[in-house]
Amino acid sequence: MMPVQNPIDDSRQNSVAIRLEDVSKRFRLGTIGEHQRLTEAISSRLKSLFNPHAGASNTQPKDFWALKNISFDIQRSEVVGIIGHNGAGKSTLLKILSRIVTPSSGRVGVQGRIGSLLEVGTGFHPELTGRENIFLNGAILGMKRTEIRNRFDQIVEFAEIGPFLDTPVKRYSSGMTVRLGFSVAAHMEPDVLIIDEVLSVGDQAFQNRCMGKATELGNQGRAILVVSHNLAAISNICSRAILLEQGSIALDASPKETIRKYLQSMRYDAGRIQWEPDQAPASQEVRLHAVSVRNATNLSSANQVDIDQPIVIELDYEVLVQGAFNTVQIHLKDENGVFVFSSANAPSMSLQTDETFGKPLDVARYRTECTVPANFLNDSRYILSVFLGPQVGKPTIQCDSVLAFSVLDTGAMRKEFLGSWYGPVIRPRLAWSSRPIDSY
């Protein structure tokens, strides 16, 4: 809580800002929220008192270790990224660091004040005015009154809420509320800053401001922890990255190495759907076996594909009737349901001729592959629908939203621009050229 304001010396670079010593966090599955009523808690205590075996069968507490034996130091002026799958323990780790959650064992030491950009606007009271909320929110974040007073003008200016300073926050637009919350948080000048992009609210522009703030504070020699799914941002902002896997540190190394390992570990989940013959989508002539997605260079399917590799969509199906005709069509939509493209294996829609199109087929198994070029889709999640039928546009087998896959940004298109690609549905590489022309 103590803001130290003495001049700095260079040894600061090597001093510990955060230390975790063998930190573990255990959650008891099945017991959380079980005894929400006092009477139940008492009666279960009584039951177990009189009959120690009663209830043991139905309320077996299962331990779940959200974090297991985590130890690391973070130096001042280090910017550390934390990456990992959902459920790897990232959020728990951040909550333990910011003291919200107490570790089951181990201990956490922090030098100075911890601030985080994940609770923007937390604690705003709708009835209070902007001015009152600045003081309240600042105090919750751990600022002294005099600090808030000194930075008050900057906070108001940054939030661009000048004329509404004495209006209750409940009359603010949501954008104004977020701006004000961010402005207060950004001016608290913590010694350790925690940014959880996954949890933070706000649009992309706002998240970029968070990242911008991280860079700024990092330059001031503060320790920063970033949790982000934006691997490009991690690799560019951070000087070190920690990969969490099932509550343990899988790798603590340079961002490049850590990201590589993370991307490898992503491959565990097959981007493939396969049906048993009796449950498969089928028409009288054709039966679908499997649909899968993979990178062209990778033979095994994955629900995560790299942006700079061609993406191959594979359909396996069986023709049941001799001489049947078949066409394959796909629809790709993004997560918001925006229709990205539709394509079919018809000659006029294909770069190469599909042998099976428009020809009577033998009874056999077939595989149709469709290649989406590299550097074409954006780093987003896409949902695939497939259609089969004797004619394009008249499918007899419809599989809507049969498969979802994510395109991962490997940083291939980020050599010059590190900001966000959020917004566009596709991100194609196009031919660009410039030359001087004589206009006079």
Added chain:
Amino acid sequence: MVRVRRRSARQREPKDGLFTVNRATSAKAPKEQDLRFYGQPDPLGLRQLKEAWDSRELLLSFFQRDLLIRYRQVFVGVLWVLIQPLLGTLIFLLLFYFMGAQGTASGSTTAFWKDASVILLGMLLWQLVNNSLRDATGSLVNYRHVITKIYFPRMLLPLSSLLCALFDLAVGGVLLIPLAAWFGEGVHWSTSWAGLLAVIWLALFCFGAILWLSSLNAQYRDVGYVLPFLMQIGMFLSPVVYGFERIESSLSYFWQVVYCTNPVASCIGLARWGLLGSPLPPILGLVLAALLTLSLVVSSLVWFQRSDQWMADRI
């Protein structure tokens, strides 16, 4: 879209000062022993008191917030603090008048005002208990969205409710006690220290009670439901709307002592004795009540410190 500067620039940072970063506001070099470790052993819960004291500015902010919110969009504003006990007193006075109880029925004006001041003092002190317990019990749960996102000494939330209730008492006391005393027999200034002592004692009792209630309510919401009911019973178990004389005249000494182990009853009795010259409750009862209050406060500190560790997990 924001351009983010490449981090690697910092690693290349030369010593010649070409890339001197602005460090004017940075902190000095902390040594390792500057690390504050969370969750130091704190069996008696005293460290949390120190932490709460260290962030008293936040407590003040919460207090300010609670006060401001209370009187937003309220027509008569702060007058509510006075209206509630005044109306309560009036209702009970009328009730007793029609039931022919106490001095009210005798028709003497002095007796009437004396009764009024006795009831009013009881109401004000009871309001301290009632309001602080009522508001504090839900204080943690209502602030769940913040508790699960930021750490601050959680004790401050129920404490802020207690401060608000004390504020009400102060306003009501300053304005109403002299008023009642003016028409009655006047305030016994020589023993008024007992009134102050009673208020401090009652505040300590409330402190212990709200730490227990708010943290229990964080896990078991039943506490919030059962509390209004308990408060109603408590009001009649304490000499709020009747004087201690009634107890004295109708109960044996043993039962008087038992009655007075209720700290609220003892406090109100003590305050009335000090300020208005009512009979003093049995000393033994006062001592027992004081011991009870002490154990409540100590146990609440220990309990709150322990519950603080699972607060964010279970709230």
